[in-house]
Every structure is written in structure tokens, then in C-alpha cells.
Amino acid sequence: MITETWDWIARVAEWGAANWSHPGDPDRGVLPRLAEHMRLSYLSILIGLALALPLGLACVRWKRLYPPVLTGVNVLYAVPSIALFFLMLPYTGFSDWTAVVPLALYTLVILLPNVVDGLRQVPDHVRQAAVAMGFGPLRRLVYVETPVAVPVIIAGLRVASVATISMVSVASLVGLGGLGRLILSDGFRRQFDAPIVIGIVLTVLLAFVTDAVLVIARRLLTPWARGSGGGGGLPRRRRRAAVPAGAGAAAGPEAADAERARHPAQTGTTAKERRPWTS
Amino acid sequence: MITFEGASKLYPDGTVAVDDLDLTVETGQTTVFVGPSGSGKTTSLRMVNRMVEPTGGSVLIDGQDVRRRDPAALRRSIGYVIQQAGLFPHRTVRDNIATVPLLLGWGRARARARAAELMELVGLEPSQARRYPHQLSGGQQQRVGVARALAADPPILLMDEPFSAVDPVVRAGLQDELLRLQEELHKTIVFVTHDIDEAVRLGDRIAVFRPGGRLAQYDSPERLLAAPRDAFVESFVGYDRGVRRLSFFPARELSLREDVVFGDDTGAGAATASMRGEPWALVVTGDRVPLGWVGAGQLARVPADTALGSLDLAPYGHTFAVDTDSLRAALDAAVLSPAGRAVGVDADGRVVGVVSQDDLGTALWSVTE
Numbered sequence: 001m002i003t004e005t006w007d008w009i010a011r012v013a014e015w016g017a018a019n020w021s022h023p024g025d026p027d028r029g030v031l032p033r034l035a036e037h038m039r040l041s042y043l044s045i046l047i048g049l050a051l052a053l054p055l056g057l058a059c060v061r062w063k064r065l066y067p068p069v070l071t072g073v074n075v076l077y078a079v080p081s082i083a084l085f086f087l088m089l090p091y092t093g094f095s096d097w098t099a100v101v102p103l104a105l106y107t108l109v110i111l112l113p114n115v116v117d118g119l120r121q122v123p124d125h126v127r128q129a130a131v132a133m134g135f136g137p138l139r140r141l142v143y144v145e146t147p148v149a150v151p152v153i154i155a156g157l158r159v160a161s162v163a164t165i166s167m168v169s170v171a172s173l174v175g176l177g178g179l180g181r182l183i184l185s186d187g188f189r190r191q192f193d194a195p196i197v198i199g200i201v202l203t204v205l206l207a208f209v210t211d212a213v214l215v216i217a218r219r220l221l222t223p224w225a226r227g228s229g230g231g232g233g234l235p236r237r238r239r240r241a242a243v244p245a246g247a248g249a250a251a252g253p254e255a256a257d258a259e260r261a262r263h264p265a266q267t268g269t270t271a272k273e274r275r276p277w278t279s
Numbered sequence: 280m281i282t283f284e285g286a287s288k289l290y291p292d293g294t295v296a297v298d299d300l301d302l303t304v305e306t307g308q309t310t311v312f313v314g315p316s317g318s319g320k321t322t323s324l325r326m327v328n329r330m331v332e333p334t335g336g337s338v339l340i341d342g343q344d345v346r347r348r349d350p351a352a353l354r355r356s357i358g359y360v361i362q363q364a365g366l367f368p369h370r371t372v373r374d375n376i377a378t379v380p381l382l383l384g385w386g387r388a389r390a391r392a393r394a395a396e397l398m399e400l401v402g403l404e405p406s407q408a409r410r411y412p413h414q415l416s417g418g419q420q421q422r423v424g425v426a427r428a429l430a431a432d433p434p435i436l437l438m439d440e441p442f443s444a445v446d447p448v449v450r451a452g453l454q455d456e457l458l459r460l461q462e463e464l465h466k467t468i469v470f471v472t473h474d475i476d477e478a479v480r481l482g483d484r485i486a487v488f489r490p491g492g493r494l495a496q497y498d499s500p501e502r503l504l505a506a507p508r509d510a511f512v513e514s515f516v517g518y519d520r521g522v523r524r525l526s527f528f529p530a531r532e533l534s535l536r537e538d539v540v541f542g543d544d545t546g547a548g549a550a551t552a553s554m555r556g557e558p559w560a561l562v563v564t565g566d567r568v569p570l571g572w573v574g575a576g577q578l579a580r581v582p583a584d585t586a587l588g589s590l591d592l593a594p595y596g597h598t599f600a601v602d603t604d605s606l607r608a609a610l611d612a613a614v615l616s617p618a619g620r621a622v623g624v625d626a627d628g629r630v631v632g633v634v635s636q637d638d639l640g641t642a643l644w645s646v647t648e
Contacts, residue, residue: 129365131330132437133378133427134355147369224369224411 015194030182030195034202037178041165041206044100048107048160055108056115057141066116077109081167085174099171106167107160114156118149151225154218158211165207169199179203280306281327281435281467285336288322288492296322297492299336304484306434309461309468311482313475315515319492320471324437327469328357340435355379358428358436358466363444364420366412372398372423373408379431390430397426402456418449425457429464438470442477454480475516479504479523487512501527525607525643530599533609533642535623535632541587543570548583551575559618561595562587567629569595572618598622601631606643613639 021029059066084102092098122145130144169180177184182199186192218225281304288296297319304310312320325331326338329350337344345353366375374381376397377390385393398408401422412420421441428436442450454477461468472478478485479500487503489495489511496508504524507513517523539560541550554560554575562570571592581590596616599608601623612621613636621639623631634642 123363123365125361125363125365126367128330129359129361129424130367132328132354132359132361132365134351134353134382136351139382144367148367150369222369224371224413 012194012197016198019195030198030202033179033182033199034206035178036176037165037168037180037203037206040096040099040103040168040171040176040178041161041210043096044103044164044168045107045157045161047100047104048111048164049157051104052108052111052115056112056119057146059112059116060119060145061137061141070112073105073108073112076105081106081170082173085171085176089174094175096176098174099168099176103164103167103171107164110160110163111153111156114152115149118152118156119145121152122148150222151218154214154221158214161210161214162207165203165210169203179206280304280341281469282339282342283323283326283336284339286323286326286333286338287335288319288326288331289334295319295492296331297326297333300492300494302486302494302497304467304469306467307465308483309470309481310484310486311470311472311478312486312488313472313478313482313515314488314495315473315490318488318490320473320486320488321439322492323488324439324469324471327435327437328354328359330354355382355431356433356435358431358433360421360424360428360436360438360441362440364412364417364424364441366420366423366427368412371409371411372403372415375412375423376426376430378427383431393430394426397429400429400460401426416449417445418453421445421453422456425460429460429466434467436466436468438468440471440473443472443474450477457481476523479526487515522607522610525610526605528606530604530606530609530623531601533601533606533623533634533639535601535634536638537632539633540567540630543586543588545587546583547578547581547585547587547590550587551578551583554578559620560587561618561620561622561630561633562590562592563630564588569598569622569624569630571595572616572620574618593617595622598624598628598630600624600626602626606639609634610636610639610643 016030019029021031026032055069059069081102084105085098088098088101092101119141126144126148127140130140135144169177169183171177172180172184175181179199179202182195186195283300283302286300287298290296300319300323312323314320322331326333327340327345329345329348332346337346339345367378370378373391373394376394377385377387380390380393381387395405395408398405403419403422403426407415407419412423415423421444424441428438442453445453458481470478470481482500484497485500485503486497487495495515496503496512498506501524503512504516504520504527507516507520513520539554539557541553541560541562543562543564545562550560550573556575558575559572560575560578562573564570570588571594573587573590573592577590594617597612599612599621602625609621609623613619613634616622620633620635622633625631
């Protein structure tokens with residue numbers, strides 16, 4: 001039994017080593033898939049954050065904007081990712097954007113509420129003190145509320161990145177998908193388990209490392225919250241920070257954010273079983 | 280000088296927060312707004328720096344309507360201390376204190392130098408400059424809050440229940456500190472509290488607000504305790520106002536008895552002779568440090584040549600400082616003493632004399648009438 005398991009691991013590792021990269025063909029092998037996976041997921045997360053920040057600031061500034069925007073983002077999230085990838089094809093072809101645009105929009109469902117909650121959770125006495133010191137509304141937002149929101153925003157970023165890293169694989173159905181292509185094309189179609197295992201292991205590792213980087217970033221960015229618990233010194237109300245991350249469930253010692261989550265993309269099913277928002 | 284001229288605040292839902300307030304806050308004095316919740320004291324305070332705009336009447340600072348000034352500029356010229364301190368959690372103590380100087384464009388070096396100055400003024404260690412607020416105790420946080428309010432040296436300081444979130448011991452310390460600061464700085468302070476004791480302790484003038492945002496009485500603390508204008512004020516200041524009012528009368532006006540104080544080497548017979556019917560005598564050391572009380576009955580039971588110091592003495596309880604304490608402290612010392620008498624001491628703790636509850640009663644009657 002032990003010998004068999006060992007043989008199996010050795011066989012998988014051997015396949016991985018043999019197929020790590022092909023100097024003659026830079027698009028073949030495991031390494032190019034990993035690079036593609038990182039490119040697609042990081043680009044999506046960054047674009048999502050770049051959208052969520054101004055959108056969140058606007059939603060806090062103009063309160064009436066938030067309910068319709070949030071509903072819109074939620075409805076968008078309910079569209080199955082596969083459908084969205086195929087819908088993008090006529091416009092973006094087989095470029096990265098076919099995967100990146102839908103994935104970036106999906107991150108909004110986590111990032112936007114976190115940005116808004118983060119900005120809103122500034123304690124009332126702190127906000128009032130800022131007013132009384134003579135901060136105008138804009139200065140208050142930039143110098144007080146946004147910095148105080150950073151731990152909550154990063155908490156959202158952790159969930160969003162783990163979810164995105166996992167979901168990128170689905171894009172292999174439209175010929176993208178990074179490590180997902182190892183699983184789908186090399187693995188399932190050829191009834192061969194080595195690429196599947198390597199694809200899964202690397203996806204989990206990538207999620208783990210990304211999460212760790214975000215934890216470190218949070219510590220560097222918010223020295224003021226250090227020593228007061230894992231996620232910042234403020235009482236946090238992260239009603240929404242828990243969304244999908246099948247692969248991410250194992251990601252990191254501090255992956256409490258992700259633990260409550262499950263992931264729709266891994267099984268290839270649609271978004272229907274995702275957690276409905278009730279706030 | 281801050282003047283409220285018929286200032287009112289009526290909310291759209293019909294709630295009257297402040298109703299036609301006429302009141303003048305004198306420059307360089309501490310004026311306390313006190314009242315139960317919903318009496319409009321905080322709302323009135325916030326009209327001064329335009330955090331609340333009156334719906335009727337106006338608020339003037341040195342004759343100028345605050346509504347003619349830009350809100351942000353106005354607020355930077357007025358110090359503000361809030362309940363729970365309201366410190367910015369992401370900024371160090373030093374940068375919290377430097378907030379307003381930085382907003383005024385002082386430059387970082389100058390603002391930080393000023394912050395260091397203020398930390399010393401409010402009794403914070405220089406080593407705390409680079410800490411974050413969550414690393415400080417509640418009392419320390421509130422000191423930072425006071426330092427931050429004073430940073431740009433504003434002539435006016437608004438304090439909105441600043442000490443209500445800390446425990447009583449720390450609160451008393453902060454109150455002392457504020458009194459000391461005010462002696463040094465002579466700011467025009469408006470202080471909001473729901474605690475009448477705090478009001479009496481800190482205020483040069485006290486404005487008592489009643490529910491519905493009406494001013495019930497505006498007076499000096501002494502007058503407020505001596506002559507509450509109506510039943511509401513009387514019940515709000517409390518039924519022990521007579522005793523509390525004694526805080527305003529110095530103990531040095533008491534005539535203390537010296538003839539019942541004996542050295543520990545005095546004989547029992549000699550002591551009895553000079554006590555002339557007094558039931559208790561105080562025994563002191565050669566340096567006049569109090570040792571304890573001895574009763575006349577006890578003296579009668581021992582041989583006349585027994586030294587008082589060798590007897591079993593009753594504890595003298597706590598003393599009062601004749602030069603600095605009030606009648607209230609003297610009365611308290613007498614009430615707690617087993618002999619029913621208070622021991623008055625000088626600054627070095629040496630006995631000046633003793634006073635009985637009866638004599639205190641007579642004195643109280645004469646001074647407070």
C-alpha cells in the first residue's frame with residue numbers, strides 16, 4: 001500500500017518534472033500554465049480592486065447609490081461564469097480579457113461590500129473628532145476613513161483572491177485557464193491523473209502563497225492594528241467577506257476568512273448554489 | 280466670550296433639542312453645561328463650532344456670528360475633546376496630537392515639536408510618542424485627546440463628556456490635571472457632563488439644562504448648591520448638596536482646640552486635670568505626630584502617673600490639612616473618627632488642633648448662613 005502510494009507520487013512528480021517546460025515550445029509545459037494562471041488571477045484581482053475602491057467611496061459618499069450598485073454586482077455574480085466567458089468571446093476573442101473581465105467583475109461582489117463596510121466601520125467618535133478638528137468631507141475620507149478601512153479591505157482581498165485563483169481554471173473551457181488546462185485538457189480528456197494532481201496542488205499552493213503575501217502586506221500597512229488580534233484592532237463587521245474558495249479552504253494558517261466558503265468553479269457547476277446575500 | 284442669543288435647535292421630526300438659549304460664556308473661565316440626557320447640553324456645545332447649526336437665534340464668538348465663518352477654519356481654531364477621546368487609530372500618539380497643526384500647514388517638524396511639548400504638558404511620557412492609541416489606557420488616551428485639542432493653542436476648548444468613559448479614580452486624576460492646566464492656560468472652556476459633582480469640581484460657572492433643552496439655572500457652583508432655583512435643579516444637584524457645598528469653605532476658618540492635645544509622656548492625672556470634662560484627648564509624639572485618642576473613662580482607671588503613650592489608644596482615623604482642605608474634609612474626618620473629632624494637621628502632618636462634631640456644627644451654621 002505504502003509502496004503503491006509512493007510509486008504513484010513518484011510517477012506524478014516525474015511527469016511534472018518532465019513536462020515542467022519545453023525550451024523549444026514556450027507555450028507547452030506546467031510552468032507556462034502557472035504563469036498564465038498567475039497573470040489571469042492577479043490581473044482580475046487588481047482590476048477588481050481598482051473598480052471597487054472608487055465605487056465604494058462613491059457609495060459611502062452618496063448613500064443612495066449603494067443599494068442599486070450592490071444589487072447590480074450581486075446579479076452579475078449570479079450569471080454562471082462559463083456563460084460569461086462564452087459571452088465575452090465575440091468581443092475579446094481568445095485574449096486574456098475573456099477571462100479577466102468576468103473574473104474582475106466577480107471579485108466586486110466581495111470587494112465592494114468590504115470597501116463600503118470598512119469605510120463605514122470607522123467608530124463614530126473618531127469620525128466626529130475628525131469633523132471637530134476641521135477635516136472637510138474629502139480629507140476625512142482620504143486621511144481618516146480609508147486608512148482605518150485597510151484591514152477590512154485586505155480581508156476582502158484575501159477571500160477574493162483565493163476565490164479568483166480557484167475560478168480561473170473554469171476559463172480553460174474557452175482555451176484559457178492556466179493550471180485549469182492541465183486538469184481539463186491533459187487530465188480528464190486523456191484519463192491521466194498526473195496533470196490533474198499537479199494542477200490542483202499548484203492551484204492550492206498559489207492560493208496559499210497569495211494569501212500569505214496579503215497577510216504580510218496587511219501587517220506592513222497597518223502597524224497600528226498589530227497586537228490586537230488577527231485582523232486589525234477594530235471591531236469588524238464582515239458580513240460579506242465569506243464567499244467561495246474551494247481550493248482556498250486550505251490556504252494558509254490565517255485562512256479563517258476562506259474557511260466558511262465553498263467554491264462553485266471547481267466542480268464546474270454554476271453560481272446557483274452560491275451563498276445568497278442577506279444583509 | 281461666547282454668547283448664545285436665543286439659540287434653538289428644532290429637528291424636522293419635531294424634537295426640540297435646544298429651546299431659546301440665552302447664555303454668556305466668559306473668556307478665560309470654565310463653564311460647565313450639566314443636565315440629564317436629552318437636555319440639549321451637547322447640542323448647545325456643538326453649536327459653538329458649527330457641528331450643529333441652530334434653527335433659530337445665533338451663537339457669537341467675541342461678537343461675531345459663527346455662521347459667518349468657514350466651518351473647517353472655525354473648527355481648527357477651537358479645541359475639541361470628545362468622549363472616548365476619538366483618537367485616530369492609525370496614527371501614533373505624536374501624529375494624533377499634531378493633527379490640527381498639520382491641517383494648518385505648520386510643517387511636520389514644527390508640528391511634532393509642538394506635540395512633544397504638549398505631551399509633557401498633559402503628563403505623558405516621551406516614550407509614548409510613537410505608540411498607537413490602542414496601546415494606551417483609557418486615561419492616557421484621554422490625555423492625548425486633551426493634548427490634541429490644545430495643539431494649535433486655541434483660545435476656546437470644547438469638552439464633550441471627556442472623562443465619562445474612564446473609571447472614577449482615573450477620572451479624578453484627569454479632573455485635577457484639567458484644573459492645573461486651566462490655572463496655567465486660562466482657556467475659555469465649555470465642558471459638558473451629566474455628573475453634577477464633576478460640574479461643581481471644575482466649573483467657574485454652571486449651566487443646568489432640563490429635559491426639552493431649556494436652561495434651568497446658570498450660576499456659580501456655590502450659588503447653585505446654596506440656592507437651587509426650583510425643584511428640578513434641587514433634585515438634580517442632589518439632596519446632599521448642603522454637605523457638598525462645604526467644599527467651598529476653607530477649614531482654616533475653624534477654631535481648633537489645642538488644650539486636649541497631649542504629648543505621649545504626659546501623665547494620665549495631669550491630662551485629666553487639663554481636659555476639664557472633655558471626653559476625649561489626642562495623644563501625639565514629641566514632634567506632634569498624632570498617635571491616637573484616649574477617653575476620659577480610660578484615664579480614670581489607670582494610675583495618675585501612667586504615661587499616655589503607654590496606653591491602648593483608639594485610632595485617629597484620617598486627618599484634614601488645616602491650610603488646604605475644606606470644611607467638607609474636616610466634617611468627613613470627624614464623622615469617621617471613633618472619638619467624633621477631627622484632627623487638623625499642617626503641611627508636614629503635625630497636629631495643629633482638634634475639632635469636635637459639635638464645634639463643627641456651630642461653625643457650619645455660622646459660615647453657611
